[in-house]
Amino acid sequence: MPDIRDNLAAVRARVDAACVAAGRAPDEVELLLATKTQPAARIAEAIAAGARLIGENRVQELAEKDLELTALAGPKLFERHFIGHLQSNKVNQVLRYVSCVQSVDGVELADRLQRRLETLDRTLDVLVQVNTSGEATKSGVAPAGAVTVVTEVAKRDRLRVRGLMTVGLQSPDEAAVRASYRALRELRDRAADVVGAELPVLSMGMSGDLEAAVAEGATMVRIGSAVFGPRPRPA
């Protein structure tokens, strides 16, 4: 069975090849490991193999794994982002662990974060999550409201809005998947014009479709199963 180090190298090679195919420089695309359901020891293995950016979906799981992960991997070697749906009553807790919340999905959450960050006297990088596929099960702002939400978030002085995130369409139809990623890039371009800031980050693409995302301008792909293997499914 290939180990995490081999899988990580294989994923990096896929990203690099996708960049070359798109006429982009491979260092334009960062790899974030989506580590939901993975025990701290496996995440630490990935960090030992060179991973630097970790994404977690649930605050409770993030908190539960924190001590062990920090002890195994060393606190300075990795950075964590929050990539799941963030309930407003978990805002205080999540800020202890992450340098970026990728899943800001409305002004109300932005306000909660802003108030807490004022108390802590710090700032936070954020991405606005957009539901580009329109599936009811997906979180994120509807595309039609995305530019307005980015504009509002950008007014909160403790939040540094760096760009947009999407989970994209889950479909075997490659053209439709690419269209959902293209939609995110186009929304980013419009929002950047309105806000008058660069919004450089496009977080999109997962194990099954990172090539499509890189072709449409992803600057960060979020990878789980291609590095860790299939996730154990809850019964």
Ligand SMILES: *Cc1c(COP(=O)(O)O)cnc(C)c1O
């Ligand atoms: C799980 C997850 C990923 C990675 O999915 P894989 O298909 O396992 O690569 C990416 N983004 C989010 C938000 C996730 O929850």
